[in-house]
Amino acid sequence: MKPTKIAVIGLGYVGLPLARLFSTKFPTVGFDLNQARVDALMAGHDATLEVDDTLLQEAISQHRFRCTTCLDDIRDCNFYVVAVPTPVDENNRPDLRPLWGASETVGKVISKGDVVVYESTVYPGVTEEECLPVVEKTSGLTFNTDFFAGYSPERINPGDKQHTVEKIRKVTSGSTPEIADYVDEVYNSVLVNGTHKAPSIKVAEASKIIENSQRDVNIAFMNELAKIFNAMGIDTHDVIEAAASKWNFIKLSPGLVGGHCISVDPYYLIQKAQVYGVLPRVMSNARRLNDGMGAYVANQTVKCMNKKGVMVKDAKILILGVTFKENCPDIRNTKVVDIYHTLAEYTNDITIYDPWANSDIVQKEYGIEVQNAKSKVENVKYDAVILAVAHKEFLDMDIHSLVREGGVIYDVKGILPRNIVDARL
Numbered sequence: 001m002k003p004t005k006i007a008v009i010g011l012g013y014v015g016l017p018l019a020r021l022f023s024t025k026f027p028t029v030g031f032d033l034n035q036a037r038v039d040a041l042m043a044g045h046d047a048t049l050e051v052d053d054t055l056l057q058e059a060i061s062q063h064r065f066r067c068t069t070c071l072d073d074i075r076d077c078n079f080y081v082v083a084v085p086t087p088v089d090e091n092n093r094p095d096l097r098p099l100w101g102a103s104e105t106v107g108k109v110i111s112k113g114d115v116v117v118y119e120s121t122v123y124p125g126v127t128e129e130e131c132l133p134v135v136e137k138t139s140g141l142t143f144n145t146d147f148f149a150g151y152s153p154e155r156i157n158p159g160d161k162q163h164t165v166e167k168i169r170k171v172t173s174g175s176t177p178e179i180a181d182y183v184d185e186v187y188n189s190v191l192v193n194g195t196h197k198a199p200s201i202k203v204a205e206a207s208k209i210i211e212n213s214q215r216d217v218n219i220a221f222m223n224e225l226a227k228i229f230n231a232m233g234i235d236t237h238d239v240i241e242a243a244a245s246k247w248n249f250i251k252l253s254p255g256l257v258g259g260h261c262i263s264v265d266p267y268y269l270i271q272k273a274q275v276y277g278v279l280p281r282v283m284s285n286a287r288r289l290n291d292g293m294g295a296y297v298a299n300q301t302v303k304c305m306n307k308k309g310v311m312v313k314d315a316k317i318l319i320l321g322v323t324f325k326e327n328c329p330d331i332r333n334t335k336v337v338d339i340y341h342t343l344a345e346y347t348n349d350i351t352i353y354d355p356w357a358n359s360d361i362v363q364k365e366y367g368i369e370v371q372n373a374k375s376k377v378e379n380v381k382y383d384a385v386i387l388a389v390a391h392k393e394f395l396d397m398d399i400h401s402l403v404r405e406g407g408v409i410y411d412v413k414g415i416l417p418r419n420i421v422d423a424r425l
Contacts, residue, residue, distance in 0.1 A: 002113070004186060007031055007077035009102045011041065011067060013260075013330065014119060014154040015083035017050045017165040021190050022081075023065035029074050030067040031105070038067045047358070049329060050158065075109045079186060080116040082106065082131075083154060085260065092267045092287075094123070096130055103131040107138025110147050115174075117150040117183055121265045123209060123272035124202040127151050128175075143175070150174040150183035151201040153208030158259070159328025169193040173204035212265040213283055218252050219262070220286035223293055226254035226425050230300065237414045237424065253414060254425050256297070256335040256388070257290040258324030263333045294338025297425060301339075301384055301410045302346065304422045308406055310383050312346045318382040318402060321389020322354045322362060322370055326413075329356045336388045337366050353377045355393050377402070384408040390415050 004026050008019035011032040019030040032038050040047060044057040059065035068074070084098040099120055106116050116135060118127050132143045141147050155168045170187050172195045174180030184197045198204040226236040236254060244251040257263050266283050273280045305312050324334040336352070343350055352370045354362075359370040371377060374393070381404035387394060390413040400420040403409055409416065411424035 002078055004079050005029075005077045006079045006081060006186075007074035007109075008081045008083060009074075009105055010082065010084035010098075010120075011037060012083070012085065013048050013050055013158050014156045015081070016041070016046060016048070017156060018081065018083060018119070018154075020051050020056060020059055020065060021165050023059045025189050026079075026186075028065050029077060030065065031069070031071075031074050032067065033069060035069050038069050041067045047329070048158070050156070071105065071109055077109070078111070078114045080106050080110065080114065081119060082116065083119040086120045086122055086264070086268065087260075088264055088267045094268050094271055096122075096126065099126070099131055100134055103134035104138050107135040110135060110139050110141065112141065112146045115148045115150060115179060115183065117152055119152055119154040121153060121208050121212070121261065121268065122205055123268040124206045125272070127201050127205060148175050148179040149201070150179060151204045152183065152187060153204060153211075155208075155211075158330045159325055166190060167192050170195045171198050171204050171207050172196070173198040173201045175201060209265050209269045212261045213269055216257060216262050216266050216290060217282055217286040218250070219255065219257055220289045222252050222254040223257075223289055223425075227296065230423075230425075235424070254293075256293050256324070256412065258332070258334040258336075259330065260332045263287075263290065263324075263335075291335075293425075294335035295342045297386065297388075297410065297412055298339045298342035300423060300425075301343070301386055301408060304408045304410060305384055308408060308422070310406060310408060314349060315347045315383040316349045316381075317343055317347060317351070318377060318380075318385045319350065319352045320354070320385065320387045320394050320397075320399070321391055322352050322357050322368070323389055323391075326390040327356065327392055329358060331357055331362055331365060337368060339386060339388060340368060351377060351380075351382075354389070354391070356391055382407060384410065386410045386412065387416060388412050 006028045022028045082102045084102045152172045172184040174183045229236045362370045411421045
């Protein structure tokens with residue numbers, strides 16, 4: 001077998017960290033259709049903040065890693081990794097177009113003996129039934145005769161500086177026993193905690209999708225409890241703390257479920273299950289409940305305002321945070337926009353402050369203006385302040401000083417001092 005040369009297709013939150021890591025052991029080329037993204041990376045900066053600029057610049061300067069939009073630059077690679085998004089459409093049905101496009105890209109450059117490994121989260125069967133036929137058709141090569149495949153689901157947690165890509169234990173698989181061993185060997189060579197070799201590509205695909213579905217269901221249960229206890233006038237966080245005193249209680253918190261994984265991936269399994277005549281009620285109900293939490297938070301805030309005699313119509317409201325999680329610029333599928341849109345039915349005077357989010361991207365994606373500078377929201381008195389995201393910057397703010405006398409503070413994350421909060425999720 002020829003020396004391994006890797007091409008990673010898709011340089012987002014998943015592809016870039018993986019490509020940079022592979023470059024510590026193998027010549028690696030990152031491919032992306034976004035020229036601006038490639039230019040920024042080659043200049044040594046990752047806007048997602050997943051790869052430290054120093055590490056990125058070191059890999060590029062030592063000629064171990066480079067990024068490109070040119071197909072010819074990955075034509076001499078022999079180990080292709082596909083790490084493109086797997087979104088859903090407006091009806092929450094799987095949108096496989098990014099995967100089909102990436103598979104076509106691979107098909108244009110793949111040669112006999114090469115391997116393509118998919119990392120994108122999918123329902124069981126997508127790799128072999130949807131992606132590889134596209135590679136075959138485009139390349140004219142035959143799967144498992146001329147070229148081979150594997151699947152190793154991504155486990156990137158955006159913004160997490162503890163569970164970084166090299167420390168994550170990865171699931172691997174291959175289309176033949178020999179290729180499974182080879183794929184496992186390649187990944188093992190760069191991972192601190194090794195791999196788990198699954199018996200088939202479908203098992204590996206299924207393992208990834210239930211990771212996120214399990215978290216979705218668990219958080220949905222906590223969100224349902226929050227609704228119940230809030231109606232009873234009981235603090236949900238106090239209940240959780242008490243229950244967590246038992247050794248086998250799984251301590252989770254209610255919250256907004258956004259991002260590209262937990263809020264999207266279950267729909268892939270839900271869709272495929274229905275093809276087999278199975279209606280996944282627990283997963284479907286969890287998705288419905290979690291998707292409605294943004295509107296719930298907004299309505300609870302309005303309820304607090306009404307109780308305190310704060311006029312909701314034309315109220316001045318501040319929302320702290322718009323990203324889907326703390327200390328991370330990722331705005332994909334953020335449910336904070338649902339809070340915004342629900343409140344916008346009552347007032348147009350809503351300000352969102354988030355020092356992490358790219359305001360241009362938020363404007364383009366959601367049509368909402370975001371303030372990045374603290375000075376833009378200081379020295380203003382608001383009728384209501386909603387802490388939606390637990391950015392470290394917010395923990396150092398005197399949030400109470402931002403609210404006019406008699407105003408409302410709603411704490412979605414349950415992290416503010418109890419004596420200044422009117423309600424929390």
